[in-house]
Amino acid sequence: MKILHSDVLVIGGGLAGQRLALAVKRRGLEPSILSLVPAKRSHSVAAQGGMQASLANCFKGEGDNEDVHFEDTVRGSDWGCDQRVARMFAHVAPKAIRELAAWGVAWNRVRAGEHEVVINGERVTLTEREAAHGLITARDFGGTRKWRTCYTSDGTGHAMLYTLSDRVIAESIPVLERQEALALIHDGQRCHGAVVRDLMSGELSAHLARATVIASGGYGRLYGISTNALINEGMGAALALETGVARLGNMEAVQFHPTAIVPAGILVTEGCRGDGGVLRDADGHRFMPDYEPEKKDLASRDVVSRRMAEHMRAGKGARSSYGEHLWLDITQLGAAHIDRNLREVKDICRYFLGIDPAKDFIPVRPTQHYSMGGVRTDHRGESPWLSGLFSCGEAACWDLHGFNRLGGNSVAETVVAGMLVGEYVADFCQSAHGDLEISTALARDFVLREQRHLEQLLTRPGGENAVSLRRRMEQIMTDKVGLFRNGPDLESAVAELAGLLARSEEIGVRGGLDANPELVLAYRLPRMLKVALTVAMGALNRAESRGAHFREDAPARNDRDWLNRTLACWYEGEALPTLEYEELEVSRMELPPGFRGYGAKNLIEHPDAASRQAEVDEMHAAKLDRHAAQSYLMSFKQFLPLKYRGRNERLDEPLP
Amino acid sequence: MTASRTLTFHVFRHNPRDPDSVPGVRDYQVEEAPGMTLFIALTRIREEFDPGLSFDFVCRAGVCGSCAMLINGRPGLACRSLTGELPADISLFPLPGFELIADLSVNTGKWMRAMSERLQAWVHAAGEVNLNEIEIAMDPELAESIYELDRCIECGCCVAACGSAQMRPDFVGAVGLNKLARFRLDPRDDRSDAEYYQLIGDDSGIFGCMSLLGCQDVCPKELSLQTQIAFMRRAMARQGL
Numbered sequence: 020m021k022i023l024h025s026d027v028l029v030i031g032g033g034l035a036g037q038r039l040a041l042a043v044k045r046r047g048l049e050p051s052i053l054s055l056v057p058a059k060r061s062h063s064v065a066a067q068g069g070m071q072a073s074l075a076n077c078f079k080g081e082g083d084n085e086d087v088h089f090e091d092t093v094r095g096s097d098w099g100c101d102q103r104v105a106r107m108f109a110h111v112a113p114k115a116i117r118e119l120a121a122w123g124v125a126w127n128r129v130r131a132g133e134h135e136v137v138i139n140g141e142r143v144t145l146t147e148r149e150a151a152h153g154l155i156t157a158r159d160f161g162g163t164r165k166w167r168t169c170y171t172s173d174g175t176g177h178a179m180l181y182t183l184s185d186r187v188i189a190e191s192i193p194v195l196e197r198q199e200a201l202a203l204i205h206d207g208q209r210c211h212g213a214v215v216r217d218l219m220s221g222e223l224s225a226h227l228a229r230a231t232v233i234a235s236g237g238y239g240r241l242y243g244i245s246t247n248a249l250i251n252e253g254m255g256a257a258l259a260l261e262t263g264v265a266r267l268g269n270m271e272a273v274q275f276h277p278t279a280i281v282p283a284g285i286l287v288t289e290g291c292r293g294d295g296g297v298l299r300d301a302d303g304h305r306f307m308p309d310y311e312p313e314k315k316d317l318a319s320r321d322v323v324s325r326r327m328a329e330h331m332r333a334g335k336g337a338r339s340s341y342g343e344h345l346w347l348d349i350t351q352l353g354a355a356h357i358d359r360n361l362r363e364v365k366d367i368c369r370y371f372l373g374i375d376p377a378k379d380f381i382p383v384r385p386t387q388h389y390s391m392g393g394v395r396t397d398h399r400g401e402s403p404w405l406s407g408l409f410s411c412g413e414a415a416c417w418d419l420h421g422f423n424r425l426g427g428n429s430v431a432e433t434v435v436a437g438m439l440v441g442e443y444v445a446d447f448c449q450s451a452h453g454d455l456e457i458s459t460a461l462a463r464d465f466v467l468r469e470q471r472h473l474e475q476l477l478t479r480p481g482g483e484n485a486v487s488l489r490r491r492m493e494q495i496m497t498d499k500v501g502l503f504r505n506g507p508d509l510e511s512a513v514a515e516l517a518g519l520l521a522r523s524e525e526i527g528v529r530g531g532l533d534a535n536p537e538l539v540l541a542y543r544l545p546r547m548l549k550v551a552l553t554v555a556m557g558a559l560n561r562a563e564s565r566g567a568h569f570r571e572d573a574p575a576r577n578d579r580d581w582l583n584r585t586l587a588c589w590y591e592g593e594a595l596p597t598l599e600y601e602e603l604e605v606s607r608m609e610l611p612p613g614f615r616g617y618g619a620k621n622l623i624e625h626p627d628a629a630s631r632q633a634e635v636d637e638m639h640a641a642k643l644d645r646h647a648a649q650s651y652l653m654s655f656k657q658f659l660p661l662k663y664r665g666r667n668e669r670l671d672e673p674l675p
Numbered sequence: 676m677t678a679s680r681t682l683t684f685h686v687f688r689h690n691p692r693d694p695d696s697v698p699g700v701r702d703y704q705v706e707e708a709p710g711m712t713l714f715i716a717l718t719r720i721r722e723e724f725d726p727g728l729s730f731d732f733v734c735r736a737g738v739c740g741s742c743a744m745l746i747n748g749r750p751g752l753a754c755r756s757l758t759g760e761l762p763a764d765i766s767l768f769p770l771p772g773f774e775l776i777a778d779l780s781v782n783t784g785k786w787m788r789a790m791s792e793r794l795q796a797w798v799h800a801a802g803e804v805n806l807n808e809i810e811i812a813m814d815p816e817l818a819e820s821i822y823e824l825d826r827c828i829e830c831g832c833c834v835a836a837c838g839s840a841q842m843r844p845d846f847v848g849a850v851g852l853n854k855l856a857r858f859r860l861d862p863r864d865d866r867s868d869a870e871y872y873q874l875i876g877d878d879s880g881i882f883g884c885m886s887l888l889g890c891q892d893v894c895p896k897e898l899s900l901q902t903q904i905a906f907m908r909r910a911m912a913r914q915g916l
Contacts, residue, residue, distance in 0.1 A: 056731070056733050056739075056741060056784070057741075057783065057784025057787065057788075057829075058784075059739075059740070059784075059787070059828075059829055060733045060734075060739040060740060060741045060784070061739075062733070062734070064734065064738055064739050064828075065734050065736065065738055065739065074810075114806035114807065116810075117804065117806050117808075117809075117810045118804070118806055120810045120811070121800060121803070121804040121810070121811075121863065122798055122800070122863075123797070123798035123861065123863060123864075125813075125818045125819070125821040125822040125825055125861075126813075126818060127815070127818060127819070127822075128812070128813055128814070128815040128818045129815070130815045152812065152815075153812025153813050153814060153815065154809065154810060154812055155810055156815075171818075171822045171825075172819075172822060174738075174822070174826060177738065177825075177826070177828070178822060178825055181825060182798075185791065185796060185797035185798070186797060188788065188791045188792060188796070188797060189795070189797040194788070196784045196785070196788075197776075197782075197784070219692075219776050219777075219782075220692060248733045248734045248735070248739065249732055249733055249734075249735060250733055282710065283710070283712075283735075283736075285735075285736040286736075340709065359819070363738065366737060367736065367737070370737055370755040370757075371710075371712075371736075371737075371755065485726075486722045486726075529726065529727070530726070530727040531693070533690070533692055533693070534690065534692070534729055534776055534777045534780070535727055535729075536721065536726065536727065536728070536729060537726035537727050540726075663806075665806075665807040666807060667807060668807055668808050668809050669809070670809070674807060674808070
C-alpha cells in the first residue's frame with residue numbers, strides 16, 4: 020500500500036484551498052493540495068463580477084467601512100449567519116484584497132475626474148477624487164449600500180485564481196492534479212487524512228496528514244441546470260457526511276442566481292445590473308421597480324430570483340422552445356463599457372447565444388448558483404465533532420452567508436477564510452493535539468475498504484443505469500427542492516431520493532479500474548444522493564421561509580421558532596440522515612433580527628429581538644467612536660489571528 | 676431553422692496505460708439539436724453509446740481552458756464550439772504536444788506547471804506589504820493592460836498550433852512568452868530584462884519562435900500574442916547585444 024504524508028492535506032485547489040496552503044506553508048508546514056483538475060481550472064475561475072471589500076476609494080464607496088459591509092452581509096443572510104464570523108470576514112476582506120493587489124491581481128483602478136455611469140436607467144456623471152486616483156475601484160452589486168465590489172473587468176475569479184496559483188508555484192507547494200479523495204481516514208474522534216484515488220491510473224493511496232482540509236466547493240451539480248462547473252458535485256460534503264461523525268450545516272440553503280442564460284445555464288454576472296443593466300419582461304417592461312421600489316433590480320439574489328419567478332407565473336415571461344424566461348437588458352451601457360468591463364459576458368453571448376449584448380437583450384432565468392450550506396465548522400474552520408478536520412470556502416459552513424449570500428462575498432470569503440483558517444490549521448498542527456498518531460493498520464483498513472468497493476462495482480450485474488438515476492435526481496432537486504418549495508413536494512422528494520439511493524447500490528460498471536468515467540459516476544452517485552437527501556430533508560423540516568429557502572406553505576420568516584442552523588449527520592447504518600438544530604443567540608447579536616429593507620415583509624419576531632434592539636439603540640445613542648461601540652456590542656477581534664487584528668486604513672480614515 | 680442533421684463524430688480512442696489498447700478512431704452518430712455544442716454532443720455520446728469515453732470539461736463556459744482539442748484538425752475549445760458551425764462529419768482528436776491521458780484527455784496541467792516553474796512565472800516582489808495600509812496606486816490604463824495579457828486560460832491551443840513546439844519539445848510556447856510579457860509590464864515585478872533574458876534568451880524561448888503565428892490564429896481569448904512575442908524579442912535581442 021502506498022502511503023504519502025504531509026503536514027496539511029488540502030482537498031480542493033480553488034481560491035480557498037490554495038490561499039490556505041500558502042498560509043500554512045508560511046508557518047513552516049508542508050501542505051499538499053489535491054485537485055480533481057489542474058488547479059487553475061477550478062470553479063473559482065468562473066467568478067466574474069467581483070470581490071467585496073470596504074476600501075471606500077471610489078465616489079459611490081465613500082463612507083463605506085467594515086460596519087456597513089457587516090450589516091449588508093447579515094441582512095443578506097436573512098439573519099441566518101454567524102455574526103461573529105461576518106465581523107471577522109468584513110474586517111479581513113480589505114487586507115485580503117490588498118494582499119492580492121501586492122501579489123499581482125490587476126484590480127481595476129479609480130480614474131480621477133468625471134465619468135459617466137448608468138444608475139437606475141439614467142446616465143449620470145460622477146466625479147472621482149484626485150486622492151483616490153489609481154486606488155482600487157468598485158462597482159455596485161445587489162444588497163449593498165455602497166459600491167464595494169472590486170473587480171478586474173468581469174474576470175475577477177480568473178485574475179485572483181491565477182495570481183494565487185502562481186504564488187503556490189512560487190512557494191513550491193505541490194498540487195496533486197487529477198486526484199480524488201474517496202474517504203476520510205479517521206477513528207471517530209480524530210481525522211488522519213484521506214484515501215486518495217489517482218483519476219489517471221486508478222491507483223489508491225493513503226494520504227496521511229496532521230490536519231485535513233475540505234475546500235472542494237459546493238454541490239450545485241445535484242441540480243440539473245446550474246451555473247456551477249461540472250466538478251461541483253458535493254463530494255467534499257459527502258466526505259464529511261460519510262464519516263458518520265462530522266456534521267453538515269444548513270444544507271437546504273441553496274442560492275438561485277437571477278441571470279443565467281437560457282438554455283445553457285451559464286452565468287452572466289450581477290455586474291451587468293450593478294453597472295446599470297435592468298430586467299425586462301415579455302413586453303419589454305422593466306418590472307423589478309414594481310416589486311422592489313427601494314432596491315429595484317439590485318435587491319439580494321434570493322429576492323430578485325423569486326420576483327422573476329413570480330412575474331413569469333403571472334404570465335409575463337417571454338416564451339421560447341426552452342421554456343419561459345425574462346430578458347436582461349444591458350444595451351444602455353453601450354459597446355465601449357461592455358468591451359471594457361463586461362467582456363466575458365460579451366463572449367458568452369456571442370458563443371452560446373449568437374447575440375451582441377450591446378444591441379440585443381439576453382435571455383435569462385433564475386438558476387442554481389451557490390451552496391450556502393456545507394461542512395459545519397466553528398469560526399476557526401474546524402469540525403467540532405472530528406478533530407483535525409477543517410473546511411473553508413464554499414465547501415464549508417462556518418457560517419458567513421446564512422440563508423443567502425451576497426454577490427461579491429463568495430470570492431472574498433474564499434481568500435479571507437483561506438487566510439484565517441490557514442492560521443488556525445497551523446496553530447492546530449503546532450499544538451499538542453497536532454501530532455500525527457495513526458496506526459498503518461487503520462490506514463490500510465480504509466484503503467482496502469475503498470479498493471474492495473471499487474472492485475465490487477466491476478463485478479455487479481449492473482441492473483441499474485447510473486445516468487438515468489442521476490437525471491432523475493437532478494429533476495427531483497430542480498422541481499421539488501428549487502426556488503419555491505412546499506411540504507408535500509419535499510416529502511415526495513425525500514422518499515424518491517431515498518429510493519434512488521437504494522437503487523444506486525445496483526449500478527454496475529463495464530470498464531476497468533483506471534481512467535474510466537463510468538466508474539467515477541458509479542462511485543460518486545450514491546454520495547451525491549446522500550448529500551441531496553440532506554438538502555431535501557433540511558428543506559422539508561424547516562417550516563418557514565428564510566433567504567433562499569422559500570416555503571409556499573410557510574411564507575413568513577419565523578424567528579420565534581427557526582432562528583437556528585440545521586445540522587445533518589449520517590450515522591452509520593442509518594437509511595437517512597439525522598437532523599438537529601443549533602440556536603442563534605439573539606442576545607449576542609450586534610445586529611438584532613429585523614426587516615431586511617427588501618423582499619416581502621413577513622416576519623414572526625423572536626421574543627428577545629426587541630430587548631436586544633433596545634440595548635443596541637442605547638449604545639448607538641451614546642455616540643461612541645464606532646470601533647468602541649462595536650466592541651461593546653459584540654467583541655470579535657480576539658477571535659482573529661494576531662497578525663490580522665490591525666485597523667484598515669482608508670482615505671478618510673487614517674491609521675491611528 | 677434548417678432541417679435537423681445527423682452528425683457523424685470520428686473520435687480518437689486510446690488508453691496508453693492499457694497494453695491491449697490500439698490507437699484508433701471510433702465513429703458515433705448523433706442527431707443534431709438546436710444550439711448543440713461539442714460539450715453537449717460528447718456528453719450524449721458518453722451517456723448513450725460509450726460510458727468509458729474520456730474527455731475533459733469543467734466550466735463548459737469557455738473560461739477554464741480544460742476542453743481544448745483538435746476539432747476537424749484545428750485546436751479549439753470544444754465547450755463553446757457549436758455543431759451548427761461545423762460540417763456533418765466532425766473529427767475530434769486530443770491536443771498534440773501534451774501527454775495523452777486517454778482518448779481526448781491530455782495532461783495540459785502538468786505541462787503548464789513545468790513551464791511556470793521554469794519561467795518563474797509569478798510576480799517577483801521585493802518585500803511584503805503592510806496589509807493595513809492603503810494599497811499602492813497603479814495607473815488605471817496600466818492595470819487594464821496587465822489584465823489584458825492576464826486573460827490567458829492555459830488551454831494549450833497555442834502550443835498545439837505552434838510549429839516550433841512540434842519540433843522542440845522544450846519550447847515554452849506563446850503561453851510562456853505571453854506570461855513573461857505580462858510580468859515585464861507589471862511594475863510590481865522587480866525583474867530586469869537581463870533576468871528575463873536568462874529565462875527565455877535562447878531557442879527554447881523567444882528566439883525559437885518562427886513567427887508562423889498559428890498561436891494567435893487559434894487563441895480562444897484573442898490575445899495579441901504576435902505583438903507580445905515581437906516586443907519581447909526586441910527587448911531580449913537588445914539584451915543579447
